[in-house]
Amino acid sequence: MLITMAMAMLGMVLGASHTVGAPAGSWDLQTNYTLWASRTRFTIGDELQFQYSTTMHNVVEVRKAGYDSCNSSNPIATFLTGNDVVPLAAIGTRYFICSVPGHCAAGMKAQVNVKSKAVRTVQRCRGTGKRLRCRSETVLSSATTAGTDQSAVAQLGLAVVAAGLVLFF
Numbered sequence: 001m002l003i004t005m006a007m008a009m010l011g012m013v014l015g016a017s018h019t020v021g022a023p024a025g026s027w028d029l030q031t032n033y034t035l036w037a038s039r040t041r042f043t044i045g046d047e048l049q050f051q052y053s054t055t056m057h058n059v060v061e062v063r064k065a066g067y068d069s070c071n072s073s074n075p076i077a078t079f080l081t082g083n084d085v086v087p088l089a090a091i092g093t094r095y096f097i098c099s100v101p102g103h104c105a106a107g108m109k110a111q112v113n114v115k116s117k118a119v120r121t122v123q124r125c126r127g128t129g130k131r132l133r134c135r136s137e138t139v140l141s142s143a144t145t146a147g148t149d150q151s152a153v154a155q156l157g158l159a160v161v162a163a164g165l166v167l168f169f
Contacts, residue, residue, distance in 0.1 A: 015045030015088070020096075020110060027052035027059060029103060033110035043117045046088045050096075054082040057108070060099045061086070067095035067111065070104035088114045 018040055025031030027050045042048075050059045059079040060072040072078075078099075079086070088094070091114055098108040125134040 015047060017047050017049055019049045019051060027057055029106055029108055037110055037112055042088055042112050042114045044088060044091060044114060045117060048086040048112065050079060050084040052082055054080060057098045057100055059084055060097050062095050062097055064095055067097060067109060070097060072097060072099035091116055
C-alpha cells in the first residue's frame with residue numbers, strides 16, 4: 001500500500017493528468033475544446049484522460065489534415081474504452097477527434113500543444129500608456145503553476161517509502 005501511494009506521488013512530480021474537457025465537461029458534444037486547451041499548459045510527461053460513453057463516442061488521434069477535415073480514415077491511434085489515457089511523451093501538436101459521423105464537425109475535436117517542462121520567462125506589465133511598467137517573471141511547468149510543489153511531493157513520497165520499509169523490517 002505504501003509503495004502504491006509513493007508511486008502515485010511520484011507520478012504527480014513527473015507529469016500532470018489532464019481530463020479532457022474538465023472541470024465542466026468531458027469528451028462530449030457540449031464542451032468547447034479550443035477554449036479548454038487554451039487554458040491548459042501541456043508538457044512532456046503529462047497525460048490526457050478521455051472519459052466518455054462508449055455507446056456514443058470514441059477517440060481517434062489523427063494528423064493535422066485529418067483534424068482540419070474531420071477525417072479519421074488514416075488514424076494514428078484509435079481509443080474505444082471510455083476511459084482512455086494518452087501519454088504526452090514528446091514536444092509537438094497532437095490532434096484528437098471523435099469519428100462518430102457529425103461529432104467532429106459539431107466541435108468534438110481537440111488540438112493539444114505539448115511543450116517542454118523547462119521553465120519559461122513571461123513578461124508581466126501593469127499600468128497604461130507612458131506609465132506602463134513591465135517585469136520578467138520565471139514560470140514553471142503545469143504541475144507547479146497548478147500549486148503543486150514538486151520537490152515537496154517527491155520528498156514526501158520518499159519519506160513514506162522509507163517509513164514503510166522501516167516498519168516492514
